[in-house]
Amino acid sequence: DTGVSQDPRHKITKRGQNVTFRCDPISEHNRLYWYRQTLGQGPEFLTYFQNEAQLEKSRLLSDRFSAERPKGSFSTLEIQRTEQGDSAMYLCASSLETTYYGYTFGSGTRLTVV
Amino acid sequence: EDQVTQSPEALRLQEGESSSLNCSYTVSGLRGLFWYRQDPGKGPEFLFTLYSAGEEKEKERLKATLTKKESFLHITAPKPEDSATYLCAVQANQAGTALIFGKGTTLSVSS
Numbered sequence: 001d002t003g004v005s006q007d008p009r010h011k012i013t014k015r016g017q018n019v020t021f022r023c024d025p026i027s028e029h030n031r032l033y034w035y036r037q038t039l040g041q042g043p044e045f046l047t048y049f050q051n052e053a054q055l056e057k058s059r060l061l062s063d064r065f066s067a068e069r070p071k072g073s074f075s076t077l078e079i080q081r082t083e084q085g086d087s088a089m090y091l092c093a094s095s096l097e098t099t100y101y102g103y104t105f106g107s108g109t110r111l112t113v114v
Numbered sequence: 115e116d117q118v119t120q121s122p123e124a125l126r127l128q129e130g131e132s133s134s135l136n137c138s139y140t141v142s143g144l145r146g147l148f149w150y151r152q153d154p155g156k157g158p159e160f161l162f163t164l165y166s167a168g169e170e171k172e173k174e175r176l177k178a179t180l181t182k183k184e185s186f187l188h189i190t191a192p193k194p195e196d197s198a199t200y201l202c203a204v205q206a207n208q209a210g211t212a213l214i215f216g217k218g219t220t221l222s223v224s225s
Contacts, residue, residue, distance in 0.1 A: 004157075033211070042118075042201050042215025043158065056210045091157050099146050099205065103213070105157030 004106035006092050012112045013082055020078045021109045025094030032075050033103060034067055035091040036060070043091055049075060082113045116141040116206045120216035127223050130191045135200055135219045138184040143207030147185050149178050150201040152218065158201055161187075192223045 005024040013019050025032050030051050035043035046065070048056040051072035061067075064082075069075040079086055089110050093103040121136045139147065146165050150158035162171045164180040171178050175196065177188040187200055199220045203213040 031211070035213075040217065042203070042217050043213075044215070045212035048211045056212065058212065093157075099148075099163055102148055102150070102160030102163055104160065105150075107155070107157050110155075 004092055004094055004104050006090075006106040006109050008109055009107065010110045010112075012114060015084060015113055016081055018078065018080045019082060019111065020076055021090055021092075021111075023075045023077070023092030023106060024073075025075070025092070026104055027073075029094035029096055029104070030072065031095045031097065032069055033093045033095070034075070034077050035093065035105075037089045037091055037108070038087075046077075079111075082111075084113050087111055087113045116204065116209055116214050118202055118204055118214055118216035120200075120202050120219050122219060123217070124220045125222070127189075127192055127221065129193055129223055129225045132188070132190045132192070134189070135187040135202075135221070136184060137187070137202030137216055139202075139204045141204050141206035141209075141214070145205040145207055147180055148203045148205070148213060149176075149185070149187055150203065152199045152201055161200075189221070192221070194223050194225050197221055197223045 007022045032049045034046040037043040047067050049069040064080045067077045089108040091108045093105040095103045118139045149161040152158045162178040167182045169180050175190045179186045199218040201218045203215040
């Protein structure tokens with residue numbers, strides 16, 4: 001297990017199209033998070049799963065965004081009807097229940113909406 | 115409102131020139147403060163978690179300290195490979211599991 005994997009690394013899409021990103025967390029981690037980061041800013045929290053249950057969602061997560069984590073393993077983040085303002089790096093992280101070891105982030109999916 | 119402010123925004127050091135990065139926070143009850151390092155085009159890499167005022171943690175040339183209002187990341191005798199953006203984040207009582215990040219300090223170390 002080499003860490004958190006995200007796919008694709010880069011995605012360019014036209015405004016109005018739907019996109020889906022995948023995250024494979026560290027297998028022992030039951031917690032999974034999605035964050036969004038724009039240039040010059042720190043990551044912003046989007047949503048959190050414990051196993052397959054989505055327990056927290058940010059006000060930033062509009063109804064065009066949906067996330068799933070079937071069977072408590074990998075997760076997907078879908079953005080419908082993309083807008084130029086959705087252009088950002090989408091980061092996935094996973095963790096154990098303790099925060100002592102922090103969260104392990106993936107390398108992210110860079111989304112560009114043209 | 116919970117918030118995190120990091121300073122300076124950017125810092126240039128000569129190799130071997132020690133310095134400190136600051137993270138000040140305003141939260142409704144601190145559950146934990148985190149330091150991360152982020153290289154261009156990559157996700158943040160975990161460095162430290164601090165839980166209470168007075169706590170200190172060290173890793174190689176880095177040392178993190180915590181008070182009731184702020185945290186410092188001290189870099190001793192930095193090397194060019196320490197060049198990165200350093201992010202501070204807090205987890206607050208009213209914010210669930212979410213980490214609230216600052217904008218980061220971009221450190222450049224030249225030889």
